[in-house]
Amino acid sequence: MSIxxxxxxxxxxxxxxxxxxxxVYTSNWIQYQQMDIFREYDITSQQFNVLRILRGQHPSPIKxxxxxxxxxxxxxxxxRLIDKLLVKKLVDRKSCPNxxxxxxxxxxxxxxxxxxxxxxxIEAWEKNLARITPEEADxxxxxxxxxRNS
Amino acid sequence: MSIxxxxxxxxxxxxxxxxxxxxVYTSNWIQYQQMDIFREYDITSQQFNVLRILRGQHPSPIKxxxxxxxxxxxxxxxxRLIDKLLVKKLVDRKSCPNxxxxxxxxxxxxxxxxxxxxxxxIEAWEKNLARITPEEADxxxxxxxxxRNS
DNA sequence: CCTCGATAATTGAAACATAAAATATTTAAT
DNA sequence: ATTAAATATTTTATGTTTCAATTATCGAGG
Numbered sequence: 396m397s398i399x400x401x402x403x404x405x406x407x408x409x410x411x412x413x414x415x416x417x418x419v420y421t422s423n424w425i426q427y428q429q430m431d432i433f434r435e436y437d438i439t440s441q442q443f444n445v446l447r448i449l450r451g452q453h454p455s456p457i458k459x460x461x462x463x464x465x466x467x468x469x470x471x472x473x474x475r476l477i478d479k480l481l482v483k484k485l486v487d488r489k490s491c492p493n494x495x496x497x498x499x500x501x502x503x504x505x506x507x508x509x510x511x512x513x514x515x516x517i518e519a520w521e522k523n524l525a526r527i528t529p530e531e532a533d534x535x536x537x538x539x540x541x542x543r544n545s
Numbered sequence: 546m547s548i549x550x551x552x553x554x555x556x557x558x559x560x561x562x563x564x565x566x567x568x569v570y571t572s573n574w575i576q577y578q579q580m581d582i583f584r585e586y587d588i589t590s591q592q593f594n595v596l597r598i599l600r601g602q603h604p605s606p607i608k609x610x611x612x613x614x615x616x617x618x619x620x621x622x623x624x625r626l627i628d629k630l631l632v633k634k635l636v637d638r639k640s641c642p643n644x645x646x647x648x649x650x651x652x653x654x655x656x657x658x659x660x661x662x663x664x665x666x667i668e669a670w671e672k673n674l675a676r677i678t679p680e681e682a683d684x685x686x687x688x689x690x691x692x693r694n695s
Numbered sequence: 696c697c698t699c700g701a702t703a704a705t706t707g708a709a710a711c712a713t714a715a716a717a718t719a720t721t722t723a724a725t
Numbered sequence: 726a727t728t729a730a731a732t733a734t735t736t737t738a739t740g741t742t743t744c745a746a747t748t749a750t751c752g753a754g755g
Contacts, residue, residue: 397690403615404601410682411674415575420617421689422572425565427620439711451554460733465553467570469577472712474735496720496733524561527692532560538685539571540547542677589741610703622742624705629741646703646750 428523432516436509437483441468443513445476449486449502450510456499458491485509578673582666586659591621592630593663599636599652600660606649608641635659 398417399405407413426440433443448465449457463473477500480486485506491497502510524532548567549555557563576590583593598615599607613623627650630636635656641647652660674682 396694398686401693402617408668409671410679410686411671414674414682414686415671416617417686417689418568418575419572421693422569423618424693425568441711458733459735467552467566468573472735475711491733494721494733496718498734518558521559521561521565524564524692526694527688529560531688531691532564535685535688536548536560536564536567538677538681539567541681542674543551543571543574544546544676591741608703609705620743622705625741628705641703644703644751646748648704 428520429517432513432520435516436513438480438485438509441466441476442480442485444468445473445480446485446502446506446510449500450507453502453507456489456491456501458494458497458499460497462500480506578670579667582663582670585666586663587633588630588635588659591616591618591626592635594618594621595623595626595630596635596652596656596660599650600657603652603657606639606641606651608644608647608649610647612650630656 398413398420401420402416404416407416429443430440433440438446444466445462448462459473459477462477463469466473477486477488481488483505485503487501487503489499491499527535548563548570551570552566554566557566579590579593583590588596594616595612598612609623609627612627613619613621616623627636627638631638633655635653637651637653639649641649677685
């Protein structure tokens, strides 16, 4: 369905307005679907995002501020996300030795284990995106990069 | 900057993974910028979304469920959004005569007035998107439609 | 015209997000 | 060595979202 049909708006002011609405709509569409997968594992998309970042660094620790910088949603309260993950024993946290203001976070074996189960489910879900070709996906990606280029 | 640089992830599993992350990231990027505009008028993006839908119908009223269906964020609690708009006298609400379960909502003159001031600001902001051509914007839009095509 | 399932909207409680203030530490400048 | 500004994180207060439960009404089938 076209964005026109989906949000029942017949006319747009410009291609840019249509694109903006389409991007937000499509991003929500993706996130709701993924949320259903995350829910089975009792985590949120934001928590998954943190775990993915931590795995990328493993076995090195990473500071809270560096996590915040890499998040898809820059406004997330990273401190509290980590609190939640700590309670579930998916991450460890300790004061950074070089800079005692900072806090080092590292993913636990339990956290890595959880991701190992989640990965194939996310990968399987991604097949839903194959309505466009890999080339088209790369084309959109590069146009989005150009769009944001500040 | 490429999404690789923005979220500091060097490798992606597939063009589809990169696209997914890029879409969510870019949608957040857009929404944070627009939020700065909405804030001056003391409304949120969700409230703006409702007002835009109501203006599209004006002077006809529209049911709460129809608003919900057209929202970009389907999970929004439309009832409570309308509560907020009602307090600010931007909308009116009354029981629907044909179906007494339903509630008809309509935008007020004050609401239309607010949009009239906001419009040029949003339009001006949209010029930021002109780093891509109108043709490229339409191309992304149609590929996103194809991507979601369920 | 009565019952039952479906639909429309609202609410309550818990979880979560946001913005601003607070705390602790580092860095840089005198 | 002392102060001031900057940085890293946490907390507080407030507002928003979410999920499930609730209330009210409609419409179809007996």
